[in-house]
Amino acid sequence: MGKHPHIIRLDRASGHREIVANHWIRVAEAGDDAVPGHTLLPLKQWLERRDELLERDDVGIWFAPDDEPEALGADAVRLAIIAVDFPAFTDGRGFSIGRLLRERYGFTGELRAVGDVFKDTLNYLRRCGFDAFEIRADKDVEEAAKGLDDFDDAYQNSVDQPAPLFRRR
Amino acid sequence: MYQYDDYDQKIVDQRVAQFRDQTRRFLAGELTGEEFRPLRLQNGLYIQRHAPMLRVAIPYGHLRSDQVRKLAEIARKYDRGYGHFTTRQNIQYNWPKLEDVPEILAELATVQMHAIQTSGNCVRNTTTDQFAGVAHDELIDPRPWCELIRQWSTFHPEFAHLPRKFKIAVSGSVEDRAASWVHDIGLHMVTDAQGEIGFKVIVGGGLGRTPMVGSVIREYLPRWHLLSYLDAILRVYNRYGRRDNKYKARIKILVKAMTPEAFAAKVEAEWQHLQDGPMTLTQTEIDRVSAFFTAPAYERLAGDDAGFLQLKAENKAFARWVQRNVFAHKQPGYAAVTLSLKSTGIAPGDATADQLDGVADLADRYAFGEVRVSHEQNLILADVRQSDLAAVWDAAKKLGFATPNIGLITDIVCCPGGDFCDLANAKSIPIAEGVQRIFDEEDYLFDLGEIDLNISGCMNSCGHHHVGHIGILGVDKSGSEWYQISLGGRQGHAASLGKVIGPSFAQDDVPAVIKQIIDVYVEQRLADERFIDVFDRLGIEPFKARVYQKERAHG
Ligand code: SF4
Numbered sequence: 001m002g003k004h005p006h007i008i009r010l011d012r013a014s015g016h017r018e019i020v021a022n023h024w025i026r027v028a029e030a031g032d033d034a035v036p037g038h039t040l041l042p043l044k045q046w047l048e049r050r051d052e053l054l055e056r057d058d059v060g061i062w063f064a065p066d067d068e069p070e071a072l073g074a075d076a077v078r079l080a081i082i083a084v085d086f087p088a089f090t091d092g093r094g095f096s097i098g099r100l101l102r103e104r105y106g107f108t109g110e111l112r113a114v115g116d117v118f119k120d121t122l123n124y125l126r127r128c129g130f131d132a133f134e135i136r137a138d139k140d141v142e143e144a145a146k147g148l149d150d151f152d153d154a155y156q157n158s159v160d161q162p163a164p165l166f167r168r169r
Numbered sequence: 170m171y172q173y174d175d176y177d178q179k180i181v182d183q184r185v186a187q188f189r190d191q192t193r194r195f196l197a198g199e200l201t202g203e204e205f206r207p208l209r210l211q212n213g214l215y216i217q218r219h220a221p222m223l224r225v226a227i228p229y230g231h232l233r234s235d236q237v238r239k240l241a242e243i244a245r246k247y248d249r250g251y252g253h254f255t256t257r258q259n260i261q262y263n264w265p266k267l268e269d270v271p272e273i274l275a276e277l278a279t280v281q282m283h284a285i286q287t288s289g290n291c292v293r294n295t296t297t298d299q300f301a302g303v304a305h306d307e308l309i310d311p312r313p314w315c316e317l318i319r320q321w322s323t324f325h326p327e328f329a330h331l332p333r334k335f336k337i338a339v340s341g342s343v344e345d346r347a348a349s350w351v352h353d354i355g356l357h358m359v360t361d362a363q364g365e366i367g368f369k370v371i372v373g374g375g376l377g378r379t380p381m382v383g384s385v386i387r388e389y390l391p392r393w394h395l396l397s398y399l400d401a402i403l404r405v406y407n408r409y410g411r412r413d414n415k416y417k418a419r420i421k422i423l424v425k426a427m428t429p430e431a432f433a434a435k436v437e438a439e440w441q442h443l444q445d446g447p448m449t450l451t452q453t454e455i456d457r458v459s460a461f462f463t464a465p466a467y468e469r470l471a472g473d474d475a476g477f478l479q480l481k482a483e484n485k486a487f488a489r490w491v492q493r494n495v496f497a498h499k500q501p502g503y504a505a506v507t508l509s510l511k512s513t514g515i516a517p518g519d520a521t522a523d524q525l526d527g528v529a530d531l532a533d534r535y536a537f538g539e540v541r542v543s544h545e546q547n548l549i550l551a552d553v554r555q556s557d558l559a560a561v562w563d564a565a566k567k568l569g570f571a572t573p574n575i576g577l578i579t580d581i582v583c584c585p586g587g588d589f590c591d592l593a594n595a596k597s598i599p600i601a602e603g604v605q606r607i608f609d610e611e612d613y614l615f616d617l618g619e620i621d622l623n624i625s626g627c628m629n630s631c632g633h634h635h636v637g638h639i640g641i642l643g644v645d646k647s648g649s650e651w652y653q654i655s656l657g658g659r660q661g662h663a664a665s666l667g668k669v670i671g672p673s674f675a676q677d678d679v680p681a682v683i684k685q686i687i688d689v690y691v692e693q694r695l696a697d698e699r700f701i702d703v704f705d706r707l708g709i710e711p712f713k714a715r716v717y718q719k720e721r722a723h724g
Pocket residue numbers: 584585586587590591592593594625626627628629630631632
């Protein structure tokens with residue numbers, strides 16, 4: 001939780017990536033006061049204050065693994081940033097959340113993986129539509145970024161390659 | 170057999186490079202043991218009792234002779250000269266060095282092999298009938314579909330970290346030889362009223378701690394939709410399967426908790442979104458993959474070979490081998506041969522490097538260069554001319570693979586157990602040997618007829634003990650090794666789970682107990698009645714009464 005220094009940002013169109021400073025603060029709970037800028041709110045809290053927050057592009061959402069993209073639905077298109085928490089990299093629910101947000105609910109903003117994120121899942125994350133990766137503080141972020149290049153191609157359709165290999169080979 | 174193109178090869182090569190990097194980082198301390206564990210498991214690498222264990226994938230049990238030779242070479246170079254074939258149609262090496270594994274993988278990649286997803290909480294090797302493509306009772310060849318599933322499941326981005334392991338089996342024949350009712354997903358190839366090929370979809374079967382026979386969630390799925398439908402099932406499982414308790418994390422628990430009807434409805438609702446999307450199969454792709462599984466260049470033969478029939482009539486030993494180890498083929502004049510890896514005193518499923526080389530030679534000479542692995546841990550030469558059977562029999566005898574016992578009580582399915590496996594409660598290999606010794610006499614063995622005896626060293630049930638007519642399970646009782654016996658399980662379309670006979674037995678008593686069970690069968694059978702039929706007729710009581718007549722068991 002809180003602010004985290006290292007973010008790898010991937011330009012999905014060009015494949016270009018850069019390591020940038022993080023401007024967003026993920027909070028476990030927001031007070032009743034006005035939400036400060038650059039806050040990532042838990043999905044549930046954002047939904048409770050939806051009418052107030054929908055127009056604010058400086059407030060984003062973060063998903064826990066058991067949060068449902070269905071609850072956000074079409075509002076996804078209005079958001080600038082959504083983070084998905086991976087409490088452990090072996091919890092693959094966030095992969096489904098990413099794909100659903102992108103493929104079903106049309107989310108085009110920044111989709112950020114947070115939590116137990118390091119080199120070895122970046123390739124899967126990218127394919128599920130993630131384009132920002134908050135690398136664990138104890139890991140080398142430059143080294144982690146190389147994980148995006150582990151594989152050049154894949155069999156299945158995915159967010160970054162909507163045509164499965166069998167439609168291209 | 171399927172041949173890699175540049176795409177397939179590159180994916181496997183890049184996996185080797187990725188794993189090399191992961192191993193390097195682990196050895197350099199950049200990855201903790203806890204982080205490396207799921208990563209290495211997804212590549213079939215366990216850290217075992219004595220050494221690491223590497224499980225190499227044999228997709229749906231199919232091998233070319235050059236691959237068999239490579240497996241032999243690896244056994245010699247990196248292991249102690251042998252490998253172990255598993256009930257998942259894979260091969261395991263019990264003694265590789267961790268530092269050598271990247272190099273082993275690189276060698277495997279040169280013959281289009283890998284260890285991808287042979288363990289870990291991901292979609293595992295898809296398995297099928299060892300007689301696929303040649304079985305006399307086959308409706309539709311399942312192999313192209315297995316390969317399509319293999320590709321779909323390989324590095325699926327969304328399902329890389331499921332709640333638990335996930336196993337798919339495909340069956341395309343009248344008899345189900347793929348244990349499809351006890352897999353996370355079982356697919357039966359069927360046709361609709363118009364003769365269009367599709368799948369019956371079974372979900373939530375499995376062995377392990379909570380054995381269950383699966384439920385049909387769709388009677389007919391048109392073939393085009395296979396992959397998108399699998400996506401829908403896996404997505405529901407990935408999102409809703411339990412992750413808080415690894416013993417309740419398999420899909421069978423989710424299906425049971427939701428009820429099969431509600432689970433099916435959830436899958437259908439998910440599938441509404443995916444149906445007709447990009448994963449809808451194309452005729453071009455089905456044709457491309459099917460082209461790898463066409464029949465080999467069979468000779469046109471009139472029917473049964475006269476020389477073969479004559480030898481069978483004259484030579485009792487040959488006739489017995491044919492009766493047990495030769496399987497009817499759909500091509501006139503041909504047969505499928507099972508090489509038994511179940512000779513007494515050898516761990517079931519083990520093969521030495523020299524034996525593997527010998528099998529590769531046999532395959533080249535008599536079977537179009539192909540070998541298969543069955544989930545009963547034997548090897549198969551699928552396309553042998555009947556006129557070559559005598560020569561194959563001789564060669565198999567020299568290799569030690571001609572024991573005429575396929576389907577008999579000594580053709581034991583057995584996991585590595587406590588001799589190798591870290592998870593074991595008890596040893597399983599010595600139990601197999603003890604039982605085999607009792608039934609070693611061939612006339613007696615043949616007289617008993619078909620009996621499946623399966624042994625697992627713990628509740629993980631790698632030895633499929635639940636579906637053995639006789640199942641033996643290693644249990645831990647205050648630190649010593651005990652064995653629980655169940656009766657009446659079976660695989661196939663009538664798949665059902667065995668019933669535990671009662672309190673467990675000490676290791677030394679197990680062979681004698683099995684003997685008593687068999688004695689009851691022999692006394693009670695009518696004419697040619699099989700063991701399992703006697704069990705169904707009489708129930709468990711007479712067996713129970715016999716084995717517990719004097720107090721041998723302790724709680
Ligand atoms: S059944 Fe248990 S002991 Fe046997 S191989 Fe599987 S995990 Fe190991």
